[in-house]
Amino acid sequence: MRINRIQNQTIELVENNESTEIDLSLMDSLITKLKSKHGNLIPLLQGVQSIYGFIPKEAFTKLNTEVGLELSSMYGVATFYSQFRLNPVGKHIIKVCHGTACHVQDASKITTALMDTLKINDGETTEDNMFTLESVACLGCCSLAPVMMIGDETYGKLTNKSSSKVLKNIKIQESKANKK
């Protein structure tokens, strides 16, 4: 039920409230572009999320004062659709597909293997803010099941080993980039 999501998100929202500082001026061009458009609520929230990776509380307030959208309807929409997040996420979001085809090919094994490698639970973010692990409905690459998506890259025909290897490679690339 979608109501479950509201509960989960509210609790975490309170916890994470103070820690982040957010540059709200990044939203200005988005607001100018969509302000007067019919049915702009979802595109606005999508735009905000693509800027910050999630929808910060302050962004809701800004949309309320500058566009005139009601807080309650924005919050209603943000908790209804699975795309929207109210909490910060890791740099890389790992979406493990749990569609039918992937389920039949044992996608839960992949999630378990990734949970072991990252030492987090499904839906959580690693301490270094590098990875967020998510289970998602079908990614539409069913013939390559089981599948996961990191960023815009899709990885197919996964095994426990190969999925952990993908993460290792990303970690190596990240540490190389840091050294430079």
Next chain:
Amino acid sequence: MKKQIIVGLGSCGIAAGASKVYDKINDIIIAENLDVELKQTSCIGMCYKEPLVEIIDNNGRFLYGDISVDKVMDLMDSHIQNHEPIKELVVDSDMFDGSEKAYFDGQVKIALRNCGYIDPECIEEAEEHKAYKALKMIVAKPITCDEVIQTIIDSGLRGRGGGGFPTGLKWRFARNNMSKQKYIICNADEGDPGAFMDRSLLEGDPHAIIEGMIIGAHAICATSGIIYCRAEYPLAIKRLNIALEQARNRGYLGRDILGVKGFNLDIQVKEGAGAFVCGEETALIASVEGKRGMPRKRPPFPAESGLWKSPTNINNVETLANIPYIILNGADAYNKYGTDKSKGTKVFALTGKIKHGGLVEVPMGISIREVIFGLGGGIQDDKKFKAVQLGGPSGGCIPEHLIDIPIDYESVNSTGAIMGSGGMVVMDESTCMVDMARFFLAFTQDESCGKCTFCRIGTKRMLEILTRITEGKGKEGDIEQLEELSEQIQDASLCGLGQTAPNPVLTTLKYFRHEYEAHINDHKCPAKNCKALLTYEIIPDMCTGCTVCAIKCPTNTITGEKKEVHFIEQEGCIQCGECYSRCNFDAIKIY
């Protein structure tokens, strides 16, 4: 002629490594200074042979399968430099029979006519393959709105999103409602887990869908178009936007289309935000309006009062892709395929435990057996076929004894499943049907919008019961309670999601009741899938005492000395299966 190399760059091809293949070929062309044209196309439907590379030269076309990066060098050397095709890698060719000829021969491609044959980001190529020709014909003759609608009615085309409502009639309703502002919407919110027909079409031939929408807009006099596409399909959205821009530049969209005064239409892409229920028409409209995607009562139907209270017509991607073909070739060219009540062709996404997973388009009326064992090549690892799941979370499982039924709306419905949008998930003997039902219920339970009480709470209660059964805690009366809840949810839900949510449970109960009973009464999972119900034991005769299982056991419940028979203490076993997968001597049995 100049040799052409075409790499299949659909989402699944890219996931299989096609981008790297493309880059490598490009590097070789530059390094060797070859006189070759390198192009991209999208999914040809043969996902099990990805990455696919096609070479066209003076001798004809050669489609190569399974071209990983390490094979690129050989392929370039042999075929491009020395003009010698590598025959064993060719899956299809017009020179000789490739290994996968049967996969293509069994299909009739109408909706997928251009997928995998054109560069989806190049409008000139699409036009060479007859894109916008039907539209030009309508404008040139001219063909009136009513004639267009009549042709679609005559063709027998029915909504391919799953509902199966005659498309022509739907258009007529929208046409008959007079209003200054009307909308045509393309439903590309393909949410069924296990289905990817629409994604392939959007990625492979976006112009077909746009042209279908323009023709639809002409027929119902719509002035504004929206493509509601899943955000999970970034490549599809990118290619749609490219295609729309190209169509605007060519005058297929905008004001006075192709010079016809007053024929105005523009199309926008709206990204969905991830809610399965938005596949339902009224929920989709609410979502476009920026609200929570909750369905509302019908009537009024969208054809009378839809988006922003204006008459609105919503068609599925595959439905729209068929439209230009029907207009161009006539209703008879389409309705010569199919059965009495189900005309034309249908695209299916073949997935699960099948050898040749991919996208196939077959004439209606073909049997399920022909699709799975003919085109699909049978079951992976030659295991025993158990059931096929049609119609996603709203559909049902069709068992082996019914797989000779023809695929048409009525026959599929008679089994308790539905045609759905075209997902076909094949299951073998190792798939537990109770677990399958639980999986789908978990999906619908999560996706229920919460408006109707029975859908919101009923699915939750059903999921609890199913979870209990798969954990070995099922009790007498559970099956009866599932049946009772199913009936109530079907009766008391407003939209298709709730009305069909119990289908996976009902069909598995109908055809695989013994599996439920085995779980509840004997505490056994016949498919050996439900972990809590498994017992692992070491076969003394087979055990060599290699100690691998004991080392790997996370709970240290395997005892035994080196080179002596080992033993699993059942009390500590958590049924993780680690010993079973690690044993090199098949010395562990599950029962």
